[in-house]
Amino acid sequence: MKYITLFIIILIIWFLMTFNLETPNIIVGCMAALITAIVFGRSFLQDSKKFFQPVRYFWIIVYLFVFIWECIKANFDVAYRVLSPKMPIKPGIVKVKTKLKTNIGKTFLANSITMTPGTITVDVIDDDFYVHWIYVGSKDPKIYTNKILGRFEKYLKRIFE
Amino acid sequence: MNSLIPLFVILPLGAAFIMAIMGRFIKNINKYISSVIMILLFCLSLHFIFRTEGSFVYKVGGYEAVNGIPIAIYMVLDGLSKLILLIISLVGLLAIFYSISYTKQYTAERKFYVLFSLMIAGMNGVVISGDIFNIFVFLEIAAMSSYALVAFGVEKHQLEASFKYQVLGGVASLLILLTIGLIYWNTGTLNIADISRQLTVNCSSPEGISVFMKFISILLISGFGLKAAIFPFHTWLPDAHSSAPSPISAMLSGVLIKAIGIYVILRLFFNMFPLSYEISLTITILGTISMIIGGLLALGQWDIKRMLAYSSISQVGYIVLGVGIGMMLLASGGSKTIAALSITGGLFHLVNHSVFKGLLFLNAGAVEYRTGTRNMKKLGGLSQVLPITSNTSLIGSLAISGIPPFNGFFSKLIIIIAAIQARYYALAFLAVLVSVITIAYFMKLQKYTFFNTDGSKWVKKKISEVPFSMATSMIIMAMLCFALSLLIVPDVRAVILKPAVDVLVNYADYSTKILGM
Amino acid sequence: MKGMTLIVKKITQIICPIIFVFGIYIIIHGHLTPGGGFAGGVIMAGAFILQILANGNILPALRKEEEGLEFLESSAILGFLIIAGLGLLFSGSVVFFANFLNKGQLGKLISAGFIPIENIVIGAEVCAAIAAIFIALVVYKDEESK
Amino acid sequence: MIIYILCFLLFLVGLYGVISKRNLIKIIIGIAIMEYSINLFFIMIGYIEGSSAPIISKGFEHVNFVDPLPQALILTSIVIGLATTALLLAVAIRLYQKYGTFDINKIRDLKG
Known part of the structure; x- marks a missing residue:
């Protein structure tokens, strides 16, 4: 199963690279x-049959928009913190459970968290993410877990599980 | 006829990789494959020496010259290449035969033969390619496998020697590559014959060659001098040649420094560059100094192989001296016959040296194989337990010190006579002096290794003669030391040495001949 | 856990086949675009090296892999030599390295005689050689630490 | 002209590294630098001002190509350089195993 999936993916990549559909090229x-x-x-x-479930691709597109929106928000947030004369930053590393x-x-x-400005995943150990945060808003695990992960987690769950 | 030329490279190269694949499955097959290949190469080179005359050109890929500009890779086989090919296959054959027993002490035995074949392929390639960049490529193949072979035993001193050799060899290769770049910049071609034509047309002014060409020549001398271990560049040689396994020492000292050092120097400075007096003087002086320095340093050694390695420097100096005198005469418009005599001496000594130095290294290997040490102070009295080794070693020592009727005497004699005829009395005197020094340190070798005390110490340890294959190749080499003195007979010389000498003496014919073909 | 973190491992799993196929692309189009056997082979070897770096070194597996790679390397060079030697037989005149196949049309994938075939062989050789060198150095280093 | 001299200077930098450094790895790096300087030199030899890459493709009619020969030579010499460096590194690792140091002053069993 894995092998067939990989074969198909690579074949698609090959056609994207060469961009021609003559017989020798296909062979x-x-x-x-x-x-x-x-x-x-x-x-x-491991579980490559998920590649053949079209619903997941729909959620990927949805997730893309969500991610871009979150990214823009975070960008403005960080820009505000940088430009504001009082420098309202409160950096720290928090441990969140996914x-x-x-x-x-x-x-x-983890990559989504890293790519959003203001947060960086430092390490992943089992279910725990260690995230460096530019403004640690609260000390309650529930709140900050929701704040960091909540926006992505539900979509990723639909894509990958 | 022509189409046999690439076989000199294809056979050993193909054999190397066949051995790399097969050796994994069938035990001991590498020994047979490599022996067969060496016998084939030997027959091939004999065939070219005795059955053919003149020079051959082989165009790889079959591309003909366009408007007189050669575009294919040329393989050139003329008198000089034939001679060197003969030496390579002869010494290689005997060394392979010797190693059949010798390599039993190594765990990665099969890789030894793979590397050996690669080295042969590289050297053959250097000798037959008529293209300066291909010389570089094949030279790197040969050098690379020799680096690996020097470190083959993976012991402390072998690794150290190999590292030293690699660093200096690497610098030499880069100097050579730089020179190739400069030559290509200047002439726009890589074919030796074509470069020669371009240089004679463009770069020769009435007062000799231009400063730029002198710079290139000096770089080339340093590059190939490093490979050939001529005087200021000799420091790597004693370490590398004494640390390698003995058959490899015989190949390195006997053939490799000549095939990728001396041969290329001769080819490039006679047939490619316009001859100039200054450059030939430089080469001769370097040869003379390395002759003296090598001899003097060899005197103080107590390690057999180290002494032999220093002796190699000294004997290579002889070769360079002989050829250099001829070069100076040709460049300054002196007598062509004396020049021919001198070059004959040099090439004769080249042939002889590869035989007797190979023999001596094999003897040293036999001594080490049985006693486990190379230190002369711990040896002595071995003539009782190792009669074959002792006697062949004596023959080799006599030959290298220039005692008649062995071959070394005649080649040295020719060089000295030529030096006197050319009125370089000082050089002749130095050659005689170094010959005396040579006798001194070989007498020391003989005395401390094989005589001096009685061999009861060794008899007690139950040391017996070396195995059959090792003994046979040593005996054949010792017989060759006799047989090669036959080269002094004009008829024999006309077949083997004369074509090679002609290529060098009629240095200007090379490019017209090659380009015309 | 041996090797690098989870993120690196997962990304390597996804990206390695893509790097590898890109190397193949460069080799196959060697006679049409810049690149060819050597460049493509190095890229292909890069995929292997990336995988080894990400997953850490499991010594016995590496040794086995090294042997396989050495075998592939030797056979590839032999193949190169045989293809070159076929020119001796098929080219009419006895010429080493003769391009005896049909040259085809400029710009097509199947053209230039035996150059694409030689490119493929060289690519396999270079890939195997570089991966083998890397693995050999890793193995040496690991032996030292024991 | 100045660019060629700079290239030669890079060569000399590498040579300096080989001659004066005591660490095995630094010596290897010196050799690599020399090699790259020569590769650079070759590429500059082949360059012709205002010309394009030597690729024949359909529909483009170029008059001037840069000289493709040095590029082919450099590809070969890069391969050779790779092999040299790999072999040097292998020997250096083995030396480190035997002597426990990379310092060449401490690695000197062979003298004379």
């Missing part, structure tokens, strides 16, 4: 995808 592309699938299939993502179970979901969540 060569199939060969290249086959070799890649054989070599790297073993270490590819409800995501799959590794790939955690990876994407």
Whole structure:
């Protein structure tokens, strides 16, 4: 299963790269995808049947807009903190617990957190994320977990689980 | 006929990789494959020496010259290359035969033969390529495998020697590459014959070659001098050659420094650059100094292989001296016959040196194989327990010190006579002096290793003669020391040495011949 | 947990096949665009090296892999030599490295005679060689620490 | 002209590193620097002002190409350089294993 998934993905990438649909190109592309699938299939993502569930792609598009919106908000927030003469920053590292179970979901969540200005994922240990935050607003775990993760988590859950 | 030329590279190169694949599955097959390949190469070079005349050009890929400008990679086989190819395959064959027993002490035995074949391929490639960049590529193949072979035993001093060798060899390669770049910048071509034509047309002024060409020549001398271990660049040689496994020492000292050092110097400075007196004087002086320094340093050594390595520096100095005198005569418009005589001496000594230095290194390896030490102070009296090694070693020592009727005597004699005829009396005197020094340190070697005390110490330890394959190749080499003195006979010389000398003496014919073909 | 963190591992899993296929693309189009056997082979080896770096070194597995790579390398060079040697047989005149195949049309994928084939062989060789060198250095270093 | 001299200077920087440094790894880096300077030099030899990359493609009619030969040579020399560096590093690691140091002053069993 993994192997077939990888084969199809690589074939799509191949056609995007070469952008031509002549017979030799298709044959060569199939060969290249086959070799890649054989070599790297073993270490590819575990549950690859999720690639064939179209609902997930819909949620990816939704998530993209959500992410961009959050990103713009965070950008303005950080810009305000930088420009304001009082420098209202209160940096600190917080430990947040995620409800995501799959590794790939955690990876994407961590990367999303890192890419939003103001927060950086420092480390991931099991279910705990250590996040460096430019303004630690509250000391209550519930509130800050919701603030950091809540906006992404529910969408990622639909995409990856 | 022509189409046999690339076999000199294809055979060992292909064999190396076949061995790398097969050796994993079939035990000991590498020994047989490499022996067979070396025998084939030997037959091939004999065939070219005895059955063919003149020079051949092989165009790789079959691309013909366009408007007289060569575009293919040329492989050139003329008298000089034939001679060197013969030496490579002869010494290589005997060294391979010797290592069949010798390499049993190593764990990665099969890789030894792979690297050995690669080294042979590299050296053959250097000798037959008529293209300056290909010389560089093949030289790197040969040098790279020799670096690995020097460190083959993975012991402290071997690794250290290999590192030293690699750093200096790397610097030398880069100097050579820089020179290739400068030459290409200046002439716009890489083919040696074409470069020669361009240089004679463009760069020769009435007062000799231009300053730029002198700069290039000096860089080339430093680069290939490092590979050939000529005087100021000799420091790596004693370490590398004494630390390597013995058959490899024999190959390095006997063949490698000549094939990738001396040969290329001769080829480039005779056939590519217009001859100039200053450059030939430089080469001769460097040769003379390395002859003296090598001899003097060898006197003080107590390690057998280290002494032999220093002796190599000294004997390479002889070769360079002989050829250099001829070069000076040709450049200054002196007598061509004396120049030819001198070059004959140099090339004769080159052949001889590869045989007897190979033999001596194999002897040293045999001594180390049985006794486990190379220190002369701990040896002595070995003539009782190792009669074959002792006698062949004696022959080798006599030959290298220039005692008649062995071959070393005649080549040294020719060089000295040529020096006197050319009125370089000082050089002749120095050559005689170094010959005396050579006798001194080889007598020391003989005395402390094989005689001096009685061998009861070794008899008690139950040391017996070396295995069959090692003994055979030593005996063949010792017989060659006799046989090569036959080269003094004009008829024999006309077949083997004369074509090589002709290539160097009629240095200007090379480019017209190659480009015309 | 050996190797690097979860994030690096997961991203490596996704990105390695893509790097690898990009290397193949460069090799296959070596006769049409810049690149070719060596450049593509290095990129392909990069995928392997990235994977080793991310997952940490498991010594026995690496040793096995090294042997396989060495085998691939030797066979690839042999293949190169054989293709070059085929020119001796098929080119009419006896010429080493003769381009005996049909040259085809400029700009098409199947063209330039045997150059694409040689490119593929060189690519395999370089990939195997560089990965083997890297693994050999890792293995040496690990032996030292024990 | 000045650019060639700079290139030669880079070569000399590498040579300085090889000659005067005592750390094995630094010596290897010196050799690598020398190699790159020569590669750079080769590429500059082949450059012709105002010309394009030597790729024949359909529909483009270029008059001037830069000289492709030095580029091919450099590709070869890069491969050789790779092999040299790898071998040097392998030996350096082995030396470190045996002597426990990278300092060449402490690695001197061979003398004379």
